[in-house]
């Protein structure tokens with residue numbers, strides 16, 4: 001297994017924290033980032049308590065967290081995403097940037113994919129052109145990731161991107177969550193389909209009072 005140095009931008013939120021827990025538990029080196037180093041510290045304390053010695057995560061402001069990382073997980077809300085990525089573009093140069101950002105809206109009829117001109121992942125690629133962007137981990141629920149250390153082996157991680165090397169990184173990192181390689185779902189533009197699919201899952205969760213996920217059939221063993 002390749003061990004990656006991973007920075008989580010937005011690591012104080014449930015999704016960043018929970019994926020950090022999984023990555024660190026699988027042996028990767030993880031630093032949680034936040035706009036406030038103090039909030040990152042609080043989140044890191046929670047993750048480290050949960051890891052109970054099976055890994056340890058660090059904490060810093062977002063910009064500092066990126067230093068020394070070879071992989072960056074972007075786990076911030078779509079609102080504010082463009083400004084944040086633009087502000088970090090210089091620090092993101094040369095890194096694999098994995099976006100799990102879902103541009104979603106909610107109204108009285110439930111969740112829906114926002115009508116956006118480009119996916120969040122494509123937006124990140126445009127705003128941080130010296131990073132190599134992939135989309136992945138959109139469909140895993142933070143509560144499921146956080147609930148236990150058991151592998152979510154009934155779910156698949158769908159990965160899209162235009163660079164095969166960067167995609168291979170996310171495909172390998174998926175093992176920390178599902179125990180299996182992620183699934184190569186195609187080009188980065190397919191993030192336009194993957195991101196809003198999360199609205200369907202949230203809707204199913206509401207209807208069935210569950211935490212649904214995605215599993216692809218027909219793959220070779």
Ligand SMILES: NC(=O)c1ccc[n+]([C@@H]2O[C@H](COP(=O)([O-])OP(=O)(O)OC[C@H]3O[C@@H](n4cnc5c(N)ncnc54)[C@H](OP(=O)(O)O)[C@@H]3O)[C@@H](O)[C@H]2O)c1
Nearest residue numbers: 010012013014015034035075076077080101102138141142
């Ligand atoms: N939650 C889930 O189950 C889940 C599942 C799949 C995908 N996702 C996606 O993962 C991303 C993160 O989800 P989340 O639930 O963890 O989100 P969140 O709690 O709303 O936000 C995560 C962190 O982002 C930072 N942040 C908030 N607003 C920001 C802004 N305007 N600019 C820069 N940073 C900001 C905050 O950290 P600081 O204030 O400390 O900087 C916050 O703790 C979202 O795009 C979501 O669609 C979430």
